[in-house]
Amino acid sequence: MARSWLDIDPSSDFSLANIPFGIISTPNDSSPHVGIAIGTYVLDLKVLALQIGPENLLPSGGASSLAVFAQPTLNAFAQLGRSVHRHVRGRIQDLLSEDTTHPDLLKNNAELRERALVPQQSVQMHLPMAIGDYTDFYAGYHHAYAVGVMFRGPENALQPNYTHLPVGYHGRASSIVVSGTPVRRPVGQILQDPKADPKRPTVAPTQRLDIELELGCFISKSNPLGQPVGIDEAEEHVFGYVLLNDWSARDIQAWEYVPLGPFNGKNFATTISPWVVLADALEPFRTKGIENPTPVQEYLKEKREATVYDIHLEVDLTTPEGNTTTVAKTSGKNLMWSFPQMIAHHTLGGCPLRPGDLLGSGTISGPVPEQSGSLLELSEGGKRQFQLNGGNETRTFLKDGDTVTLRGFCVGKAGGRVGFGECTGRVQG
C-alpha cells in the first residue's frame, strides 16, 4: 500500500488501505453528509466533491451524481453498487497518496485541504444508514455452543438445525443507535424465581445487562420480493461492515422468549460503529471460518474456502471510576456461517433485502472464556465474578455507569491497518 502525504500513525484504524465511509456533521456544516476517515482526520466528501467535480471522484458515463455525498445517509451511495464504491475508494486513495496522479487537486491545494480535512474530534458522527430491517443471526459457533451447554447441557447444546442453516431472527431497527449514544438500563418483566409455582414475575430494571460482540453487514443492492439471491451473487449485495453491540437483558429475555424468540430483552438498544468499512477493504483479510461438520445444501455452498475475515476483536469494560479492562479478545474467523451464506438463506423464500438493511453475525466468541463475546459466557451464566484491573472490582453483568467499547481491526502484511474505530456505549440507570 502506498504512503499518504498525511501523517498517519501506524496504529491508526484509518490507514490509506481502509477509507471507511460515514455520515458526519462538521463545525462548518451541521447538516449530516458523507465523509471518510483517514488517520486522525475526516475527509468531507461533500466539500471535496463540489470542488473537484464528478470526473475526479465518480466513474465516467455512470448515472451517479455528486448529490449522493450531500445525503444524510449512505443509502444512495450504497445503491450505486460495488463497482462504484471500488472506483470512489480508489480515487480517494489516489488523492491521499504521496505519489498521487493529481497533486493539484488536494495534496498541493492548501485552501481545499483546510476546508475538506476536518479533525475527527470536531466532527459529530451519525447513524451511517437509514436501516429498513435488521436481522440478527447466530453464526458464532462457540457462543451458540457455550450458551447451549448452559441451558440444555453438552449433549443438546446445539439445536439440530444449527449446522444445516444459519439460524437468525428479525431484530428491531428503530432502536439501533450510533456509537456514543447512552444506553438506558431497561425495565422489564423478570421471573426472579423460575422454580416458583405459580410463576410470579416482577417488573424491575434488568439485573443481567449484557453485551454481544458482533459484526454488522450493510446491504447495498436490493432483491425483488420473491427472488432469492444466489450464493455466488451475494457479495455484490454487500456494502460494508461495522461493529455491532447487541445489548441484551438476559433476565427479561429468559422469561419472554418462548415460543417466539427474543423481544424486549433485545429491542432497547443496539449500538453500531459509525464508519462502514467497505467490503473491498476487508478482502486482503479473508480466512476460513469454523469448519461445519455437516454437508450443507447446494444453495449454501460457496466456491472459495476463505469466506470470513480475520478481524481482531476486543471488548473493553470501563468502570464508572474510569478503570479500563480488556475483558475479551477474539476473532472474526470464529463464525460457522459467512455473510454470503446468511444472505442466500435469508432470501431463499423470496424475502426482499433493501439498501441499508443490516445483518448481525451473532455473538462472536472463541473457544476459551477470555475470548467471550458476551458477559453471559465470561461470568459462566452469572455464577463467576470476573476480575477487572485496578483494585478489587469484579463483574458478572454490567453496573450503571459502566462503559463497553468494542474494537476491531485487521493488520496487513505491509502495515496498512484496516480498523473499525470504536463502538461504545455507557449504561445509564
Added chain:
Amino acid sequence: MARSWLDIDPSSDFSLANIPFGIISTPNDSSPHVGIAIGTYVLDLKVLALQIGPENLLPSGGASSLAVFAQPTLNAFAQLGRSVHRHVRGRIQDLLSEDTTHPDLLKNNAELRERALVPQQSVQMHLPMAIGDYTDFYAGYHHAYAVGVMFRGPENALQPNYTHLPVGYHGRASSIVVSGTPVRRPVGQILQDPKADPKRPTVAPTQRLDIELELGCFISKSNPLGQPVGIDEAEEHVFGYVLLNDWSARDIQAWEYVPLGPFNGKNFATTISPWVVLADALEPFRTKGIENPTPVQEYLKEKREATVYDIHLEVDLTTPEGNTTTVAKTSGKNLMWSFPQMIAHHTLGGCPLRPGDLLGSGTISGPVPEQSGSLLELSEGGKRQFQLNGGNETRTFLKDGDTVTLRGFCVGKAGGRVGFGECTGRVQG
C-alpha cells in the same frame, strides 16, 4: 349517523360512519397520494384539499399543511396526531352529509365532484404507510391454545408467560404488501421426516402454506428511545387499523424456529388491506376481550373493560376454478391482550415506536374449528381435509392458484357499517 347525498349501499364497508384513509393513484394522477373510501367511490383528498383550502379541512391555527394529502404515504398525516385525524374525518363526514353545513363546497359543486370522486374500480391502491418496523403479537387466545395443544398437549398448551405479558416478536417490514399482490409459494429448508436421525432436511417449496387472520394496528405518534408509553396514553399513539394476513409456511417454520423464533417461515409475504380505519371509527364497537385469569402487572392495567373491538371477521378461500368458500368466521373480540397493552409492553424497556410502525394482533380464532384464523387449526395440524363448496374439493393447506380473502366489518345499531374492505392474495407456484 347522518345520511350522505351519495348513494351508499347499506352493505358497503365504507359508510359515512367510516371514512378510512388510503394511498391511491388515479387515472388523472399517477403519483400516489391520499384518499378516503366512501361507498363505491374514492374521495381524492389531494384534489379536494387544493380546491377547498386548508380552512375547510384542517384545524385552524395548527402547524399542519395540505401537503400531507399529496404525500405518497400516510405517515405525515398520521404524525399530526389523533385530534387532527378526528377533525379531518369530521370535516369530510360533514362535506358528504345530506345536510352538510357547506353544500357549496362539494355537494352542489358538480365540477369538483366530477374531479374528486373517483370510482373505486379505476383507482390503484398502494401500501398506506412506510413501515419502519413490524411486530407480530400472539394475543389471539384460542389460536395460541389450539396450536399449543397440537405441539405440546393440553397440559402445556400455553407457555407460563402467556397470561403475564403479550408475547410478540419482530417481523419483517420489507415483505409487507398491499392487498392484491400475488404471493409466491416460498422455497425453504424442510425436515420431511422429523424422527430421522441424523436429520436430513431438503430444500423444496413449502407443502404447508397457511394464512393467519390478524388485525394490524398502525402507530401515529412516536416515543423517544428510553421512554415507555404508559397504558393510559397508548391510544393516543394509535393511528388506525387494517386487516393483516400473516402468510406462514408451517414446515419451514417448524424446522427453523428453535431457539430464536420464526424467520423464513414468515418473512416471504404479509398482506394488509389498503384502507386504514381510524381508531375513532371503531370506538362505537368496543367490547370486552377474552378474560385473563391472571392478575396483570400495573403497567398493563387498563381503566376501562371494553378494550378490544367487536369486528366480524371472515376468511374466504377461492379455488383456481373460482369456487369460493367462507372457511371461517370469527370476531375481533377473541383477543386476550388489547393493542394499548401491546404498546405499553413493547415500549416498557424503552423501545421506540415510530409513525408507520405496524403491530399485528396474532391469529384471531374462536373456540370452535369453524372459527379458525389459520388452516393449521382448520385442518387439525394437516390431519383433516376440510370441505370446500362446489364439488368434492377439499384442503388441508393452500394449493397454487388459491386465493385467500380476509374481510372484516362492524355493524352499527343505526346501520352505518364500518368495514375494512378486502385483504386478498393469490398463491403463485
